[in-house]
Amino acid sequence: DNRYTGLINRYRKHLPVSADTRLISLGEGNTPLIRLKNIPALTGKNVDIYVKYEGLNPTGSFKDRGMTMAVTKAVEEGSKAIICASTGNTSAAAAAYAARAGIKAFVLIPEGKIAMGKLAQAMMYGAITLQIRGNFDDGMELVKQVAAHAPVTIVNSVNPYRLQGQKTAAFEIVEELGRAPDYHCLPVGNAGNITAHWIGYCEYSTPIGEKVTDSCSFCHGDCQFACSPVISSRPKMVGYQAAGSAPFVRGGPVKNPETVATAIRIGNPQSYDQAQKVMSESGGWFDELSDQEILDTQRLLAMSEGIFCEPASAASLGGAIRDVKSGKIPEGSMIVCTLTGNGLKDPDTAIGQCQNAVLKTIDATLDQVRDSILHTMGE
Ligand code: F0G
Numbered sequence: 296d297n298r299y300t301g302l303i304n305r306y307r308k309h310l311p312v313s314a315d316t317r318l319i320s321l322g323e324g325n326t327p328l329i330r331l332k333n334i335p336a337l338t339g340k341n342v343d344i345y346v347k348y349e350g351l352n353p354t355g356s357f358k359d360r361g362m363t364m365a366v367t368k369a370v371e372e373g374s375k376a377i378i379c380a381s382t383g384n385t386s387a388a389a390a391a392y393a394a395r396a397g398i399k400a401f402v403l404i405p406e407g408k409i410a411m412g413k414l415a416q417a418m419m420y421g422a423i424t425l426q427i428r429g430n431f432d433d434g435m436e437l438v439k440q441v442a443a444h445a446p447v448t449i450v451n452s453v454n455p456y457r458l459q460g461q462k463t464a465a466f467e468i469v470e471e472l473g474r475a476p477d478y479h480c481l482p483v484g485n486a487g488n489i490t491a492h493w494i495g496y497c498e499y500s501t502p503i504g505e506k507v508t509d510s511c512s513f514c515h516g517d518c519q520f521a522c523s524p525v526i527s528s529r530p531k532m533v534g535y536q537a538a539g540s541a542p543f544v545r546g547g548p549v550k551n552p553e554t555v556a557t558a559i560r561i562g563n564p565q566s567y568d569q570a571q572k573v574m575s576e577s578g579g580w581f582d583e584l585s586d587q588e589i590l591d592t593q594r595l596l597a598m599s600e601g602i603f604c605e606p607a608s609a610a611s612l613g614g615a616i617r618d619v620k621s622g623k624i625p626e627g628s629m630i631v632c633t634l635t636g637n638g639l640k641d642p643d644t645a646i647g648q649c650q651n652a653v654l655k656t657i658d659a660t661l662d663q664v665r666d667s668i669l670h671t672m673g674e
Pocket of ligand 1: 356381385386452483559
């Protein structure tokens with residue numbers, strides 16, 4: 296049976312599960328890697344840009360990759376409840392996978408600072424949703440403390456199974472391209488995802504300096520899916536933050552993080568040291584984007600490629616475009632940008648920035664509809 300049934304089943308040899316582990320899955324992973332057609336030319340440089348559209352996961356973000364693993368292991372270990380702090384996407388994923396498993400989910404979210412779609416998800420999937428008068432970093436500290444006092448499993452990315460699930464995005468990219476990209480750009484908040492991708496690329500490549508063999512030493516030739524020989528190179532990892540929430544650019548925690556990209560409104564990343572190590576090992580860097588640059592990129596991607604991501608996700612592409620233009624990313628490069636979440640998650644921000652441009656009220660008459668078309672087409 297070659298039906299795709301989620302990333303644990305696909306990559307089970309590379310994940311900490313056994314033959315009789317009960318998998319908690321919603322068919323996550325296997326997301327499209329889309330080659331951009333129109334944006335690369337706008338940079339004036341010759342580059343290939345692909346976007347990994349993680350917004351097409353079951354709950355609309357990359358968090359499903361980590362959550363299928365974390366909840367599978369929590370259930371295997373007998374846990375009856377999970378908990379997380381979240382800027383919205385982790386809570387949506389935790390709520391969904393807990394519902395699937397038949398256990399409880401408790402989610403701590405910053406009051407008034409999560410996108411509407413994400414709040415709707417947590418509530419709809421039946422999570423016990425605790426809005427705190429505080430930010431993500433406050434919630435994260437509370438979650439770590441309460442886990443010592445109550446029977447709950449933390450499913451934030453401090454749970455190592457989360458990164459194990461998320462590393463599979465790198466596997467998929469290498470299998471699809473037949474090689475590693477030269478640069479992999481990601482938005483960075485808590486810094487779990489960039490760390491997980493690096494784990495994935497490292498597991499899928501020969502140790503630097505060793506000879507590449509023809510047979511796949513990754514799956515040892517008995518993978519049921521087509522998979523390419525182990526690769527000899529790894530990408531430079533590039534992490535982009537929102538300027539108001541950029542601890543990696545400031546060189547340490549930021550007290551009151553702010554940004555329109557609420558998903559990455561984080562001042563004290565839990566995987567800070569790991570992500571620093573990713574940079575030194577991969578030869579990549581961190582940079583920041585203003586809120587306006589983030590929103591402009593989100594709009595550019597939607598209007599010129601037909602791909603709708605949430606604001607935080609646009610930071611990866613916005614940063615890549617800037618670094619291509621400046622030459623920091625050289626011509627001829629193959630670049631992958633992760634689009635971490637679906638644009639539908641945050642309708643308010645989207646409508647807010649498009650309203651005047653494309654929304655117009657008219658009478659329900661043939662004349663007015665026709666005139667609108669003729670006016671737009673310049674006739
Ligand atoms: N993009 C989106 C859409 C996110 O939701 C997040 C993190 C990130 C990027 C950053 O990933 O934290 O691994 O560096 N969201 C978390 C949450 C914090 O609670 O949903 P990271």
